Amino acid sequence: MNKNWVLTQELFEDLLAWLDPDREVAGQKYENIRRGLIKIFVINGRHSVEDLADEAINRVANKLNQIKDDYQGDPALYFYGVAKKLVHEDRKRTRTPVPALTWDADDVDPEYECLEKCLEQLTNKNRDLVLQYYQEEKKAKIDNRRVLADKMGIALNALRIRAYRIRNSLEECVRTCVMAITSELS
Amino acid sequence: MEASPTDHERIKDYLLGRIPEEEDAEVGARLLTDHQFYEELSIVEDELIDRYLGGTLSDSDRESFESHFVSSYERQQKVRFARALRKRVSVTQTARLVSPPRSSFFPFRISYAVAAATVLIIVGGSLLLLYRRSLSPSGRVLAIELTPAPATRDVSEVKQFGLTPDIGSVHLQLDLADNEYQSYEAVLRDSSLRSMHTVKNLKPQIVNNFAAVIVDLNADLLSPGDYRIQLSGTTPDGRSENVATYSFTVRTR
Numbered sequence: 001m002n003k004n005w006v007l008t009q010e011l012f013e014d015l016l017a018w019l020d021p022d023r024e025v026a027g028q029k030y031e032n033i034r035r036g037l038i039k040i041f042v043i044n045g046r047h048s049v050e051d052l053a054d055e056a057i058n059r060v061a062n063k064l065n066q067i068k069d070d071y072q073g074d075p076a077l078y079f080y081g082v083a084k085k086l087v088h089e090d091r092k093r094t095r096t097p098v099p100a101l102t103w104d105a106d107d108v109d110p111e112y113e114c115l116e117k118c119l120e121q122l123t124n125k126n127r128d129l130v131l132q133y134y135q136e137e138k139k140a141k142i143d144n145r146r147v148l149a150d151k152m153g154i155a156l157n158a159l160r161i162r163a164y165r166i167r168n169s170l171e172e173c174v175r176t177c178v179m180a181i182t183s184e185l186s
Numbered sequence: 187m188e189a190s191p192t193d194h195e196r197i198k199d200y201l202l203g204r205i206p207e208e209e210d211a212e213v214g215a216r217l218l219t220d221h222q223f224y225e226e227l228s229i230v231e232d233e234l235i236d237r238y239l240g241g242t243l244s245d246s247d248r249e250s251f252e253s254h255f256v257s258s259y260e261r262q263q264k265v266r267f268a269r270a271l272r273k274r275v276s277v278t279q280t281a282r283l284v285s286p287p288r289s290s291f292f293p294f295r296i297s298y299a300v301a302a303a304t305v306l307i308i309v310g311g312s313l314l315l316l317y318r319r320s321l322s323p324s325g326r327v328l329a330i331e332l333t334p335a336p337a338t339r340d341v342s343e344v345k346q347f348g349l350t351p352d353i354g355s356v357h358l359q360l361d362l363a364d365n366e367y368q369s370y371e372a373v374l375r376d377s378s379l380r381s382m383h384t385v386k387n388l389k390p391q392i393v394n395n396f397a398a399v400i401v402d403l404n405a406d407l408l409s410p411g412d413y414r415i416q417l418s419g420t421t422p423d424g425r426s427e428n429v430a431t432y433s434f435t436v437r438t439r
Binding site for chain 2: 040170178
């Protein structure tokens with residue numbers, strides 16, 4: 001990766017202007033693109049995915065003067081092309097496979113400890129929701145979720161999205177907490 | 187946005203690395219432009235992980251999951267998080283059965299219903315145990331509940347129990363993730379997967395509101411060691427379909 005490329009404020013403003021004339025909309029599009037890039041790199045089994053996403057954005061920004069006048073279509077698709085190229089480059093560069101997933105033999109894993117802490121940071125309502133939503137298996141799980149949705153007066157899919165968003169925030173919190181514990185130990 | 191079943195399958199195949207290059211590009215590009223699609227894909231991703239941990243993925247999905255899905259460090263972190271959440275949720279679930287919930291999601295009268303049901307279960311369970319003891323002249327009945335084994339379950343999660351000399355039989359409750367068959371067959375295998383005992387025509391039962399299959403084994407069958415029970419369902423046309431595997435360890439007396 002070429003880490004010498006830096007996204008200057010001027011280039012960043014140009015990039016936003018290319019994404020949308022409305023700066024607020026452009027900012028939202030930028031966030032969606034960056035988040036989507038990270039997901040694409042994860043799905044393609046890459047590591048340091050945030051660095052790769054920034055690299056993709058830098059490359060587009062640095063090409064902007066050459067492409068913006070003639071480019072047709074949604075700018076986001078150009079980012080996708082750059083991301084795929086980066087995936088190929090990164091595959092060539094890093095050929096070491098990730099070790100197979102194994103569990104820590106120790107029952108008290110850092111994720112669990114962190115999860116307890118992160119659950120404490122949620123509101124009672126969100127904590128109850130996430131702990132109830134993910135209960136049960138298969139048929140009982142569906143029934144359980146239907147009861148929850150009825151109780152909350154929302155559609156099942158709205159509940160599904162709400163639970164996902166809480167889970168997502170919990171996951172972020174746990175990830176940060178585990179990183180802190182790991183760096184303390186090393 | 188709620189994904190149609192076709193979309194859902196397509197997203198799943200994309201996540202498991204099973205779609206052609208041109209479709210891969212289409213889905214990937216949509217991830218950058220469609221916020222709702224991004225969210226839907228992330229939900230399906232979580233659901234795949236949960237099903238993997240619950241041991242309810244099909245064989246081919248599990249294979250793709252293990253060979254493709256968890257091939258990045260980030261994904262492995264997601265699985266570890268999901269495993270912790272699963273463990274935490276099961277603690278809440280157990281606590282809810284023991285003491286009536288005070289959660290705002292459940293009304294006051296349901297709390298009483300849960301309490302009454304719990305009392306009934308305890309009393310009923312005790313009576314059943316006494317009844318079984320009276321039927322079992324050769325000793326005490328040890329009741330064990332087993333859940334289906336996920337592919338990566340580690341040793342610490344396998345149910346372990348010891349058999350004291352006064353135990354005459356083991357009453358195994360095999361929890362079903364989904365009750366799809368009218369009858370089941372259970373095959374007990376030892377650590378070298380040798381078939382030791384087969385019980386046919388087992389009818390599913392409802393235990394504490396959940397479907398389960400009950401298998402009673404003579405304690406003499408079980409010497410210390412690791413065991414598996416392979417449960418299969420019998421289709422109306424007589425075919426046998428694999429349902430789940432349950433693992434347990436009998437400790438040294």
